Amino acid sequence: MKKIIAIAAYVLLSKSVLGQLPRHDLQFSKLAAQWDEAIPLGNGMLGALIWQKAAHLRFSLDRADLWDMRPMKGLHRKEFSYQWVIDQVQKKDYKPVQEFLDAPYDHQAAPSKIPGGALEMDTKDWGGVSAVHLYLKNALCEVIWENGTKMKTFVDATKPVGWFKFENLKGDFKPQLIAPKYQGEVKVSGDPVGGDDLSRLGYVQGTIKQSANSITYHQEGWNGFSYDIVLRWKRTKPTTIEGVWSIFSKYPGQDKSQKATLITQNAIKGNFSKSFSGHSLWWKGFWGKSELHVPDHLLEKQWYLEQYKFGSVARKDAPPISLQGVWTADNGRLPPWKGDFHHDLNTQLSYWPAYSGNHLDQALGYINHLEQNKANYLRYTKIYFNHNGLAVPGVTTLNGTEMGGWIQYSLSPTVSSWLGQHYYLQWRYSMDKAFLKSKAYPWLKQTAIFLENITVRDDQGHRKLKISSSPEINDNDLSAWFSQNTNYDLALMKFTFKTAAELAGELGLKKEAAHWSAIFKEFDDYSLTANKELMISPSLAYQQSHRHFSHMMAIHPLGLIKWEDGPRAQSIIKNTIGLLDSIGPAYWCGYSYAWLANMKARAKDGNGAAKDLQIFARAFCSVNSFHLNGDQTKSGLSKFQYRPFTLEGNFAFAAGLQEMLLQSYAGFIEIMPAVPESWKDISFEKLRTEGAFLVSAKKVEGKVAEVKIRAEKRNTTRLKLPFKAYTIASNKGFTVKKETEGVLKLSGAPGSLLVLKSETVK
Numbered sequence: 001m002k003k004i005i006a007i008a009a010y011v012l013l014s015k016s017v018l019g020q021l022p023r024h025d026l027q028f029s030k031l032a033a034q035w036d037e038a039i040p041l042g043n044g045m046l047g048a049l050i051w052q053k054a055a056h057l058r059f060s061l062d063r064a065d066l067w068d069m070r071p072m073k074g075l076h077r078k079e080f081s082y083q084w085v086i087d088q089v090q091k092k093d094y095k096p097v098q099e100f101l102d103a104p105y106d107h108q109a110a111p112s113k114i115p116g117g118a119l120e121m122d123t124k125d126w127g128g129v130s131a132v133h134l135y136l137k138n139a140l141c142e143v144i145w146e147n148g149t150k151m152k153t154f155v156d157a158t159k160p161v162g163w164f165k166f167e168n169l170k171g172d173f174k175p176q177l178i179a180p181k182y183q184g185e186v187k188v189s190g191d192p193v194g195g196d197d198l199s200r201l202g203y204v205q206g207t208i209k210q211s212a213n214s215i216t217y218h219q220e221g222w223n224g225f226s227y228d229i230v231l232r233w234k235r236t237k238p239t240t241i242e243g244v245w246s247i248f249s250k251y252p253g254q255d256k257s258q259k260a261t262l263i264t265q266n267a268i269k270g271n272f273s274k275s276f277s278g279h280s281l282w283w284k285g286f287w288g289k290s291e292l293h294v295p296d297h298l299l300e301k302q303w304y305l306e307q308y309k310f311g312s313v314a315r316k317d318a319p320p321i322s323l324q325g326v327w328t329a330d331n332g333r334l335p336p337w338k339g340d341f342h343h344d345l346n347t348q349l350s351y352w353p354a355y356s357g358n359h360l361d362q363a364l365g366y367i368n369h370l371e372q373n374k375a376n377y378l379r380y381t382k383i384y385f386n387h388n389g390l391a392v393p394g395v396t397t398l399n400g401t402e403m404g405g406w407i408q409y410s411l412s413p414t415v416s417s418w419l420g421q422h423y424y425l426q427w428r429y430s431m432d433k434a435f436l437k438s439k440a441y442p443w444l445k446q447t448a449i450f451l452e453n454i455t456v457r458d459d460q461g462h463r464k465l466k467i468s469s470s471p472e473i474n475d476n477d478l479s480a481w482f483s484q485n486t487n488y489d490l491a492l493m494k495f496t497f498k499t500a501a502e503l504a505g506e507l508g509l510k511k512e513a514a515h516w517s518a519i520f521k522e523f524d525d526y527s528l529t530a531n532k533e534l535m536i537s538p539s540l541a542y543q544q545s546h547r548h549f550s551h552m553m554a555i556h557p558l559g560l561i562k563w564e565d566g567p568r569a570q571s572i573i574k575n576t577i578g579l580l581d582s583i584g585p586a587y588w589c590g591y592s593y594a595w596l597a598n599m600k601a602r603a604k605d606g607n608g609a610a611k612d613l614q615i616f617a618r619a620f621c622s623v624n625s626f627h628l629n630g631d632q633t634k635s636g637l638s639k640f641q642y643r644p645f646t647l648e649g650n651f652a653f654a655a656g657l658q659e660m661l662l663q664s665y666a667g668f669i670e671i672m673p674a675v676p677e678s679w680k681d682i683s684f685e686k687l688r689t690e691g692a693f694l695v696s697a698k699k700v701e702g703k704v705a706e707v708k709i710r711a712e713k714r715n716t717t718r719l720k721l722p723f724k725a726y727t728i729a730s731n732k733g734f735t736v737k738k739e740t741e742g743v744l745k746l747s748g749a750p751g752s753l754l755v756l757k758s759e760t761v762k
Helices: 002-015 017-024 082-091 095-107 260-268 272-287 297-313 346-350 352-356 360-372 374-385 415-430 433-454 487-506 510-520 567-583 590-602 606-619 648-661
Strands: 026-028 039-042 046-053 056-063 117-122 129-135 140-145 150-155 162-167 176-178 207-211 214-220 226-237 240-250 291-293 669-671 682-689 693-700 703-711 715-720 726-740 743-758
Touching (some): 039 150, 046 150, 082 095, 214 260, 240 260, 291 297, 346 415, 346 590, 433 510, 567 590, 669 693, 703 726
Antiparallel strands (some): 046 056, 150 162, 207 214
């Protein structure tokens, strides 16, 4: 019976999302000639980029934990102190702060993420490439050459190996393992955006050893760190070669049992087909989590490509998504912005689509990373802020150590608050009580303790930071500091205490809930212009184009100012977005458009959200769908026309389209709250809402025809009816009550399923 059910489920899945994926595949008539246009493959820990360098097929290889984690030289001095910064700001003597706490990030090559290496095959005798295909449904890259040689490759979804298979191969197979150039002349130094030359790290060049059917590369790094790349292959038929590769990192004191040598030895005993079968099974499960269909092919295709990339870089047992994930730049240099963990928006935006996209398991990698590094964060909190509680650096290494940089965000006191929202979202979308008790509330509580300790009351009795900032506003100048709370800091602090009170209440901790509620009430309202537009601070309105919408945090992602709150909130949201649009995108990045689309969706502006997502997909992405930050069309959509690759814009895009189709942040489920009127036929399957409900819906000829809701946990929700007249087509376990006109109260046990159908759509 189980087998029959499994087969039936597979058939249904094949007819739905897997049947739709081929039209969203990446297909080209030639291989990319540069790394940031390559075909991306990954499994959260290992990554590969498939492209062509000169006359060679090239695999750029990466591993998420390849890091040079030497302390940032010059950062940890006696002036490494929040109070010292406050004193310097109040004295208006800011140059020492820039020199001591910011300059090291620009001037020092490390700490930094580092690349792994590359595999190359000489293809000059194979003729040109005739076809390149990335199959999204099973994360397989296929390349065909004019002479009939065919290559298939994938990075195993569940094991630390990459596989390749060459068919119709004429002649010998002579791969090369290309080591990064850790020695040589330094031509680029002090360029955190473009990346310093790798030779600045000062490594002794690694060793490459080759035998008949294997190549091994060993590289020593800083302070006992090392890594190995191992390549193995075998001939299975006269013209067929199968091979595997792996990267193993080694930190001092780490267990040695899983060396790349052993991993590849065991893997090569198997075969490509069997490994691919298990790999494909994982991806089948991934694609079965959710799907959507909209009449805008550009947006739908981009969403599926974002889902594919998310499945390639996010795992609960791997490091979280850094700036480039498992696709570190392969250009002889360090990656843009050192490939680090930027918590001033980059890591946060990267996980936005996980929640309603129904990929909570992958999102746990973010939480697990923060939990693993908590002791390091507590050390930093005590040293820099000299207070108890929990603060997190805004720019960190793999183990959470601070790296400096513009300290308004790299050493901001509210970083742990924004990270805390991801704990909150994981709880709200999963309703996992054990997670709430062991992780979510402890994080918010420690953050609240820290903010209670570090804030003071002003003359009106309102709680405030002694100095406040808004990420990247006024760059790293003295004028970037404000004597009153910025809307960015204010929103994050209010969110922390509001949420801490809510979670304490969920756990029955009445005294703690009352305490956090009392502190929440001590904060002032947000600073607004006379036209009800959110300001950056009480002394600075938004008056020039800027990429980071930090002053709008209360609207999105925090949802503290909600459209559903009524006319005043709607005016603030509408006017603030209107001001943003009127000043224009001169200094926006691609992620700015993606973020704005999320906000317009919250403002129920489907046309505006769709337009911004279209601009992002058309103008700010490489041909392989990578977000390149600048306007690649050079058509005035931004004055930034550069192309450093970072991932957060990609995933914010996916979240934006999901936000257009389903919202639940306001305490009820709303179906298709922000879609253009021209979108007549829309559907989505198994998007997730707060309260742990899975929702599917269809719109036919402009009217919602059907809504399905499944309860994952025992819980109650409210549904804003998307149709005037409906019938309950099926109800298995839900209690349905009319709460008000147009709103149903739904209570369900685990597994309960409710199907509503419109009476006006047949």
